[in-house]
Amino acid sequence: MRKFKLQILLLVVLVSILYFLQTHIHTENETETKPPADSDIIDISYDFSRDFTYQNYQHLTERILNFDKVTKIGKDQSGKYNMYMIELGNEDKPTLFVIAGMHGSEWQGTMYSMQFMEELRDDTFPDKDLRNKLLNDYHIAYIPVVNPWGYDHTTLYKLEAGRYNSRGVDLNRDFDKFTQAESRNVKRVMKRLKPFAFLDIHMMQSHYNGNRGNHIIIGNGQPQTNKIASTIVHSLSKYANQPVTRWDPPPKKHPLNEGLARTYMRDQSNPYTPYTLSYIIELTKPVWRKNGLDMPLTNPKIMKYGMAGMYLFFLTSTKYYEEHHELSVLPDLNQITRYAS
Numbered sequence: 434m435r436k437f438k439l440q441i442l443l444l445v446v447l448v449s450i451l452y453f454l455q456t457h458i459h460t461e462n463e464t465e466t467k468p469p470a471d472s473d474i475i476d477i478s479y480d481f482s483r484d485f486t487y488q489n490y491q492h493l494t495e496r497i498l499n500f501d502k503v504t505k506i507g508k509d510q511s512g513k514y515n516m517y518m519i520e521l522g523n524e525d526k527p528t529l530f531v532i533a534g535m536h537g538s539e540w541q542g543t544m545y546s547m548q549f550m551e552e553l554r555d556d557t558f559p560d561k562d563l564r565n566k567l568l569n570d571y572h573i574a575y576i577p578v579v580n581p582w583g584y585d586h587t588t589l590y591k592l593e594a595g596r597y598n599s600r601g602v603d604l605n606r607d608f609d610k611f612t613q614a615e616s617r618n619v620k621r622v623m624k625r626l627k628p629f630a631f632l633d634i635h636m637m638q639s640h641y642n643g644n645r646g647n648h649i650i651i652g653n654g655q656p657q658t659n660k661i662a663s664t665i666v667h668s669l670s671k672y673a674n675q676p677v678t679r680w681d682p683p684p685k686k687h688p689l690n691e692g693l694a695r696t697y698m699r700d701q702s703n704p705y706t707p708y709t710l711s712y713i714i715e716l717t718k719p720v721w722r723k724n725g726l727d728m729p730l731t732n733p734k735i736m737k738y739g740m741a742g743m744y745l746f747f748l749t750s751t752k753y754y755e756e757h758h759e760l761s762v763l764p765d766l767n768q769i770t771r772y773a774s
Contacts, residue, residue, distance in 0.1 A: 473660075475668040475748060479559040481740035482733040485544040490514060490578065490585040496547060497577060500554060506576070507618035511599035514581035516618050521553055521573040527705045529567075529750055530628035531743070532576045532619065535604050535694065537583025537595030539636035541718055541732070545739035546634055550575055563748060571751060574626055579615055580604055590721045592638060605635075606692035616694075623698060630710040630750035631698040632743065636718035639729050644715070645678050648729050649738055652680030654699025654711030661710065661753060665745045673738050680713070706757050710750050714742045 488496075494517070497503055502520040509516055533542040552558040553567065567573060578584045580598050587595030597603055598615055607616040623631075631654075637644060644650055649669060653662035662679060670677040682699070683690035690696055699711035716735050719728040730738070 473664045473667075474671060475664065475745060477668065477672045477741055477744065479741075479744075480737065481744070482737040483545075483548055483740075484733050485541075485548070485736060486732075487540055487544075487587075487589055490581050493543070493547070493577065493584075496551070500550075506622055508614060509581050509598065509618075510602075510614040511582045512614075513599075514585065516579070516581060516615065517577065518622060519550060519575045519577065521550065521575070522568045522571050524572050526570055526572045527703075527754060528572045528574055528626045528628040529630045529632075529747065530574045530623070530626060530698075531632045531634065531746075532579050532694070533634040534576075534578035534584050535580055535615075535633065536597075536635065537578075537580045537585070537587045538591070538593055539596075539634075539718060540584055540587055541636050541716070541735050542634035542739065543577050543584065545736045546575065546743065547577055548736065549740050549743050560744070563744070563751075566751060567747060572626075574622060574628065576619065576622070579619060590719050590726060592720050605633075605694055608694045608697040609692040619694070620697075623701060627701070627703045628698075628709070629703040629705040629754060630746070631695070631712065632746045633694050633698075633711075633713045634739070634743075635713060635715045636735075637715045638720050639717050639727055643678070643680070644717070647676045647678045648717040649673060649675070649677040649742075650680060650713070650715035651677055651742070652695065652713040652715075653682055654695055655682045655708055657708050658682075658710055658753075661749050662712070664749055665712070665742070668745055669738065669742055672741050706754055710753060712746060714739070714746075716742075 497517045497519060500519045504518045504520070505515045506518050507516055508514065531546060533546045534540065553564055556564065558564045582599040583595035583597060598613055600613065602613050604613060604615050607613050611617045611620055637650065639648070651662060651666045651669065653659065666677045666679045683693060683696045695711045695713045699709055701709050703709050716739055717729050719726055
């Protein structure tokens with residue numbers, strides 16, 4: 434009888450644990466489906482479609498050095514490659530920080546983010562008002578390739594060729610212990626510039642479980658910024674005419690989320706806003722399969738949706754900053770923007 438009662442007790446405990454895990458632990462497969470008000474959806478009237486091809490790191494470096502303000506932020510873990518940061522705008526203003534190429538096999542993200550920055554530089558970006566605002570009132574810091582060794586050792590359309598750095602480390606799991614030169618170099622930039630908004634650019638395969646069958650993913654950092662993320666998700670979905678998966682903010686402690694750059698950045702304070710905005714964008718990349726090339730998004734579509742995602746990142750982030758500072762002069766200093774509510 435006592436043994437039977439013990440078995441019942443153990444069963445109750447097990448069921449309770451499983452219920453807790455189901456209801457309290459969220460992975461990056463979670464999505465938000467409730468759309469924002471129509472007034473919060475941003476209509477993008479620009480066609481960002483451009484074709485592009487892969488360029489090795491030497492060729493890419495030539496493009497990088499064409500910018501006026503370029504800094505070597507250190508060597509990569511192999512010691513053979515310089516890591517570069519491009520800066521645009523006013524260095525005395527609040528910083529928006531963008532990185533790409535953390536996984537060298539995701540080189541398409543570098544291509545479309547470079548195009549975005551070059552259009553800002555060359556005054557060919559279609560939204561002149563946003564361009565002028567970014568260059569006059571803000572400071573943009575951009576690292577085109579966080580993993581230059583992987584970028585230079587990739588094989589086109591091979592799933593994971595160049596994903597890891599020269600020591601075989603996934604850098605997007607190293608933003609907690611910072612064991613690798615690449616993540617330490619990025620951390621120094623984060624600590625020095627204290628950005629109020631951060632975007633981490635990635636690519637994924639179509640067979641990835643976390644995308645829920647979609648080809649675009651947006652994830653944000655903390656629940657308090659869910660409303661901005663929702664605006665980005667639904668605006669990008671409308672622009673691309675397809676569903677966009679939204680990842681929930683990573684929990685403080687969860688094995689799947691340890692060492693993420695997005696998690697580390699969202700936990701850093703900045704002198705400008707109550708929360709540090711922190712996002713990841715993922716687009717589906719072409720991958721060779723046994724039956725041929727799996728290419729749900731063409732290169733022009735990758736460029737189109739990637740640049741649109743960056744456009745929404747900059748537009749909503751500057752609005753968040755500006756609305757916070759409009760409210761901060763009111764008597765109730767505890768008020769924050771409706772975007773952060």
